Structures are given as C-alpha cells and as structure tokens.
Amino acid sequence: MSTFKAPKGTYDLIPPYSAKYLAVRDAISGPLRLSGYGYVETPGFEDVDLFARGVGESTDIVTKEMYTLTTKGGANLALRPEGTASVLRAALEANLHKAGGLPVKLWYSGSYYRYERPQKGRYRHFSQVGAEAIGAEDPALDAELIILADQAYRTLGLRNFRILLNSLGDKECRPVYREALQAFLRGLDLDEETVRRAEINPLRVLDDKRPEVQKQLVGAPMLRDYLCDACKAYHEEVRALITAAGVAFEDDEKLVRGLDYYTRTTFEFVHDGLGSQSAVGGGGRYDGLSEMIGGPALPSVGWALGVDRTVLALEAEGVELDIPAATSVFAVALGEAKPVLFGLVTELRKAGVAADISYGGKGLKGAMKDANRSGARFAIVAGDRDLAEGVVQLKDMESGEQSAVALAEVVEVLRTKLA
Numbered sequence: 178m179s180t181f182k183a184p185k186g187t188y189d190l191i192p193p194y195s196a197k198y199l200a201v202r203d204a205i206s207g208p209l210r211l212s213g214y215g216y217v218e219t220p221g222f223e224d225v226d227l228f229a230r231g232v233g234e235s236t237d238i239v240t241k242e243m244y245t246l247t248t249k250g251g252a253n254l255a256l257r258p259e260g261t262a263s264v265l266r267a268a269l270e271a272n273l274h275k276a277g278g279l280p281v282k283l284w285y286s287g288s289y290y291r292y293e294r295p296q297k298g299r300y301r302h303f304s305q306v307g308a309e310a311i312g313a314e315d316p317a318l319d320a321e322l323i324i325l326a327d328q329a330y331r332t333l334g335l336r337n338f339r340i341l342l343n344s345l346g347d348k349e350c351r352p353v354y355r356e357a358l359q360a361f362l363r364g365l366d367l368d369e370e371t372v373r374r375a376e377i378n379p380l381r382v383l384d385d386k387r388p389e390v391q392k393q394l395v396g397a398p399m400l401r402d403y404l405c406d407a408c409k410a411y412h413e414e415v416r417a418l419i420t421a422a423g424v425a426f427e428d429d430e431k432l433v434r435g436l437d438y439y440t441r442t443t444f445e446f447v448h449d450g451l452g453s454q455s456a457v458g459g460g461g462r463y464d465g466l467s468e469m470i471g472g473p474a475l476p477s478v479g480w481a482l483g484v485d486r487t488v489l490a491l492e493a494e495g496v497e498l499d500i501p502a503a504t505s506v507f508a509v510a511l512g513e514a515k516p517v518l519f520g521l522v523t524e525l526r527k528a529g530v531a532a533d534i535s536y537g538g539k540g541l542k543g544a545m546k547d548a549n550r551s552g553a554r555f556a557i558v559a560g561d562r563d564l565a566e567g568v569v570q571l572k573d574m575e576s577g578e579q580s581a582v583a584l585a586e587v588v589e590v591l592r593t594k595l596a
C-alpha cells in the first residue's frame with residue numbers, strides 16, 4: 178500500500194466493480210442517443226461566477242459546497258458542482274442556438290465536485306449523466322426527458338423508484354406566491370439561519386426536513402394555488418403526456434430542489450432503498466437561466482442522474498447487471514509457443530473476440546490459474562509438439578472438455594462458438 182489514500186469523500190472505481198459504472202452510464206445515455214441528443218463535454222472547471230449567477234447565490238451548492246481556486250494568472254475558478262450551467266454556457270459560446278432548429282439537445286457524462294459532509298451516497302466527487310434540451314418551450318420536451326429517465330432506470334432493472342413532479346410557476350406567478358409565502362414565514366418561530374433563508378429563498382424553507390419546522394409549515398400557502406393559467410395548462414399537459422406513456426409519477430407540491438434556476442416543471446427520481454440520500458436523479462425547466470448568464474431568452478429543460486446512487490440503488494434491489502466476462506479466450510503458451518499464441522491473440526482481438534494471454538513466463542499451473550481468474554469461456558493451450566502438428570488444444574473452461582483444433586482454423590472456430 179502506498180502512503181497515500183483517496184481524499185476524504187472520494188473513492189476509486191476498481192475492476193471488476195467499475196464495470197457496473199460503465200454499464201450504468203451506457204444504460205442512461207442509450208435512450209438519449211436514440212432520441213436526438215448529441216454528446217457534449219465541457220471542462221471540469223469554470224469561471225466561478227457562472228455557477229454563482231447560474232445556480233444561485235443563495236444556494237448551499239454555491240455558498241458552502243464549491244471547490245474554488247485562484248489561478249496564478251488571477252482567474253477565479255470553481256470545480257464544476259453541476260452540469261447544466263456549463264452545458265448552457267458551451268452551447269451559447271458555440272452559437273448552437275443559432276445554428277439550426279431548436280431545441281438543441283445535448284447529453285453529457287462526467288465528474289462533479291461538492292464539498293459536502295460525506296456519507297453513504299453523498300460524496301465530494303461523484304458522477305452524473307445528464308441531458309439538456311435548450312431553446313424550446315414545449316411540454317412534450319419535459320415529458321420526453323422524464324420518460325427517457327424512466328426508461329433508463331427500467332432498462333437497468335430498477336423497480337423501487339418513484340418520480341416526484343411539481344411546477345414552480347414562472348416569472349409571472351412565482352413572485353406573487355413568493356411574497357405570500359414570505360408573509361406567512363415571517364409569522365413563524367424560526368432560527369436565525371432559516372429566517373435569513375426565508376428572505377432570500379423562501380421556497381427552500383418548504384424543503385426543510387426538521388420536524389419542528391415542518392410542524393409550523395402546516396397551512397402555508399401552496400404554489401399550486403398561485404399558478405397562473407399558462408403555467409397550470411403547461412403542467413397539465415406534461416402530466417397528460419407522461420401518463421399516456423404509461424409512466425407513473427406522484428405530484429409533490431413541496432418539491433423545490435436545491436438550485437435557483439428552475440421554473441415550471443421540476444422533478445426528482447427517488448429510490449426507496451437508499452435511506453436519507455434517496456434522490457437518484459432530478460431536473461426541471463430553467464427558462465430564465467440563459468438570460469441569467471448573459472445569453473438570450475432560451476427556455477430549456479434538463480436532468481442529471483447520479484451514477485453513484487444508481488449503482489447503490491441496483492445493489493439495494495439486488496439487481497445483478499448482465500455484464501459479460503472481460504475476457505472470452507485466454508491463451509496459455511508452453512515451451513517456445515509464446516510468439517505463435519501471442520500472434521493468435523492479436524488475430525482474435527482484431528476479429529472482435531476479447532482475448533488475453535498469460536504474461537511473466539509462468540509454467541502451466543500458474544498460467545492455467547490466470548486463465549481461470551480471467552473468467553474466459555475458452556482456453557487455448559499449446560506447446561512445441563502441438564505447434565509442430567499445426568494444432569492448438571482448445572479447452573472449454575465450463576465442461577473441461579479439450580480437443581485439438583488446426584491453428585489456421587482457431588479464430589473462425591472460436592468466433593462461431595462464442596456467437
């Protein structure tokens with residue numbers, strides 16, 4: 178062991194466990210790639226103001242959880258705590274919104290950083306796959322994203338998750354509600370920090386999990402009763418489209434989420450087997466974000482699904498992903514057979530067969546151990562005498578059966594057997 182360890186709140190992905198993460202990323206991005214979303218990749222850090230303005234000055238993410246740094250050149254940067262602001266920034270910078278039809282549909286996958294108190298399911302470095310549909314106001318787009326996330330989770334085999342849905346209103350109706358809620362909150366007995374939060378971001382107080390706060394919130398004005406007709410109609414259409422797709426959801430009028438940029442549709446995917454860190458993903462509409470970061474009006478909607486927590490959810494449900502063995506064929510060379518088998522392994526790999534060979538000059542016993550450990554379905558064993566006869570021994574690692582196969586035919590024989 179080295180004297181160094183992974184920093185607090187982080188962990189390494191190690192084979193074979195790491196294969197699950199790749200499978201989860203593939204399962205989440207698969208439906209997006211079939212739905213017109215193009216891949217986007219942005220830097221791991223951005224100008225700190227992008228997040229301050231985009232995510233919101235009053236949010237925990239910006240005030241407490243950002244990793245910030247000043248470069249030698251004097252630039253103030255932050256490791257990205259989330260994906261949406263960066264992706265929108267990149268789309269605006271590349272003028273994607275002017276290039277052709279809207280919406281611009283993008284997906285991404287990467288690492289995110291938040292200085293949080295680490296616990297199971299909550300890390301300082303975590304991984305998300307996300308999707309953004311930029312520049313169109315259309316309930317079908319909100320519905321599409323929710324349906325695609327549902328499809329991703331179901332493809333993976335998850336069942337015990339729920340979709341929570343709410344509307345946060347728009348710039349017409351939310352301010353009216355905000356004032357009504359503030360007036361109500363001012364009459365409560367709250368601690369200093371919560372009083373401050375009520376002034377800056379009163380909707381977040383509804384999200385307060387403490388029972389003494391929840392008790393006082395009974396009878397608070399609810400946004401549902403303040404939604405303007407346009408927001409109400411929009412929300413009804415989103416609900417109808419998701420319902421028609423056979424995707425179940427729950428209306429959750431207290432769902433506000435931790436980022437300031439959301440308008441209208443907001444949703445969260447929660448898994449019931451995860452304890453306190455139950456959100457496996459979330460998202461919503463952010464019609465004002467583009468203008469907040471200096472762009473034109475571009476109503477947009479998106480989500481981000483947490484890869485770490487999705488893996489935990491799979492474990493909680495006991496779902497075993499169908500991950501094929503990394504190696505299908507393993508070569509064991511005896512005597513002077515190594516160069517020939519090495520060449521054969523190269524041929525197999527070119528033919529698309531996952532193949533490996535024993536390294537380090539091991540004898541038969543050690544090399545066969547390697548073959549077993551690799552999980553390969555077949556082993557190719559050959560010594561000088563086999564090669565002199567123009568054959569290799571093909572061993573079925575499941576049945577233990579072994580037979581000689583002509584060297585010139587091995588690739589084809591194995592391709593057929595493995596197909």
Ligand code: AMP
Nearest residue numbers: 298299300303456457458459481483486
């Ligand atoms: P958010 O941007 O906070 O809505 O996060 C979207 C998703 O990312 C969440 O539902 C989680 O699955 C995941 N996530 C957010 N923060 C963390 C974290 N600190 N550790 C692990 N996963 C996280």
